[in-house]
Amino acid sequence: MKVAVLSDVQANQPALDAAADEILAWGPDLVVMAGDLINRGPSSRACLERFDALRQTSGWLPVNGNHEVWVLRCAERPPTSPIDGQMRRFADWTCTQITPVQHLLANWPDHLCFAGPGHRxxxxxxxxxxxxxxxxxxxxxxxxxxxxxxPSELAVFVTAHTHKPLIRQFGGTLILNVGSVGSPFDGDPRGSYGRLEWRGGRWHAEICRFAYDRDQTDRDFHESGFLSEGGPLVRILYEEWRRAQLLMPTWVEAYRDAVLAEKIGLDEAVDAFLARLD
Structure with a gap:
């Protein structure tokens, strides 16, 4: 039995297309997309439509990520203040983009379990x-x-969210963090996904790295309107993608409280933070 798990596409269509090509060529019995297909990037609608096509033609299965949950919440609830509106502007941009196909996110589960061929x-x-x-x-x-x-009594626990691939043993459970298809944070700009294969009476895990057309993704950031219309924080998201490095928590720690207290403007806070990176 062969299983592929991908996650954290983050609205990066060229990366999703490259991952899909690799996975389909490998020929797994099951493919799971473990969340954060959308948001943080320029092509949420295109990624959602491509994934849904793979659901229909190849039986790929979805799991909710925090960004699916957040974008749907933003669609239901207006900003609580002008500052909140500025800070979540990129998510509201995503909401507008996916509105015609938002139904494709309906009823995604928060987790998925399946059994391999053997005992436990x-x-x-x-x-x-x-x-x-x-x-x-x-x-x-x-x-x-x-x-x-x-969870206890598992052979394998597959996770994502950190954008950093990892294989780790915890007692009798193999932990596989599949990393990120579209925006890794481990310094390697290539996308990643995970493979599981049942051989010799147990699961074997592997992290797969792949290259994709980053020049096209860069054009998508600029030509889609995401960078120009998604608000100041989009510039940090873009730098995270470009550098394959997690930056937002550092900005939050240094500037968020001051922005919320209106001691500094959001644009100014982003400018100051990005200047520190150069």
Whole structure:
């Protein structure tokens, strides 16, 4: 049995297309998209439509990520203040883009479980952990913190969210973090996805890295209107994609409270942060 799991496309259509080509060529029995297909990037509608076509033709299965949940919430609830509106402007831009196809997100589950061919071969796929879809598993997380995050009596726990691929053992459970198709944060700009294969009476895990047309993604950021219309924070999202590096939490720690307290404007705070990177 062969299973592919991809996640965190983040509205990067060239990366999704390249990942789909690789996965289809491998010929798995099951493919799961573990969330964050949309938002943070320029091509949410195109990615949603491509994934739905793969659901229809090849039986690919979805799992909700925090960005699907957030974008749908933004569609239902207006900003609470002008500053909130500025800070979530990129998500509202995504909402506008996907409105004609928003029904394609209906009834996505928060997790998915399936059994392998052997005894005690259960696999659990989630975007995050038992603590929620905004909670991830990294190499630095101690084993003592995993018990409340990983379901018991599993052969494999597959997760994502951190945008950093990882294979790790926790007791009798193999943990596979599949990383990110469209916006890795481990310094390697290539996309990643995970493979599971049942051989010799157990699951074997592998991280696959792949190149894609980053020049086209760069053009998509600029030509779609995402950079010009998505608000100041889009410039940080773009730098995260360009550098394959997590930046937003550093900006949040340094500037968010001051922006919310109206001690500094959002544009000015983003300008100051990006200037520190050069």
């Amino acid at each position: 071969a259960w696999v659990h796929v989630a975007h995050g952990t038992l603590l929620g879809n905004r909670d991830g598993i990294s190499a630095s997380l101690p084993d003592a913190a995993l018990a409340e995050r990983v």
